Amino acid sequence: MKKNVCLIMAVAAAGMLYSCGGSHSQMDMDTAAHEAANITKLTPADLKSATDSLSYYMGFNEGAAVALNTSAIPEAIKDDFRFSDYLAGVTAVLKCDTSKVGYTDGINEGLRLLQVILEFEANGVSVNRQMLLDAMERRLMATDAENEQAEADEAILDSLVTIARNKMVEVKKQSQASKEQE
Secondary structure, three states: OHHHHHHHHHHHHHHHHHHHHOOOOHHHHHHHHHHHHHHHHHOOOOOOOHHHHHHHHHHHHHHHHHHHOHHHOOHHHHOOOOHHHHHHHHHHHHOOOOOOHHHHHHHHHHHHHHHHHHHHHHOOOOOOHHHHHHHHHHHHOOOHHHHOOHHHHHHHHHHHHHHHHHHHHHHHHHHHHHHHHO
């Protein structure tokens, strides 16, 4: 079973490498096959089932993808990036209680909101996270009458986001201008 999974992984890896780049030399394909074959040397001896193998290779490939893509980390934060912190974040998400569908959906929405907030804050626009949470809770618990206010609230939010994005553009222009003066 382990050999079958390893063979499938090697073929899949070679196929992905071939399909992603358009034209490939034989040397590229030989390298891909060699690297795929070397993965089997890293397999722990205690992989006893398809679940173990799938879990191991998912983790191994995700770890490799992050390790290989550290060059994509912006220079401004590269010195502060720690694999241990990254792994702690992934661990927190993977260990969450998945028996509560709303909870996992909330994690997804929280991560989405966090990305928006971080973009705003990186460009000089502050967001009060607690106020955001309080307003979100109020809205989730709203009555039908309060729900009718939603369209008006959405128009207000659109206006505020436009103002925030305009401020972000100004901050970026100022940052670029100061870089050009240096």
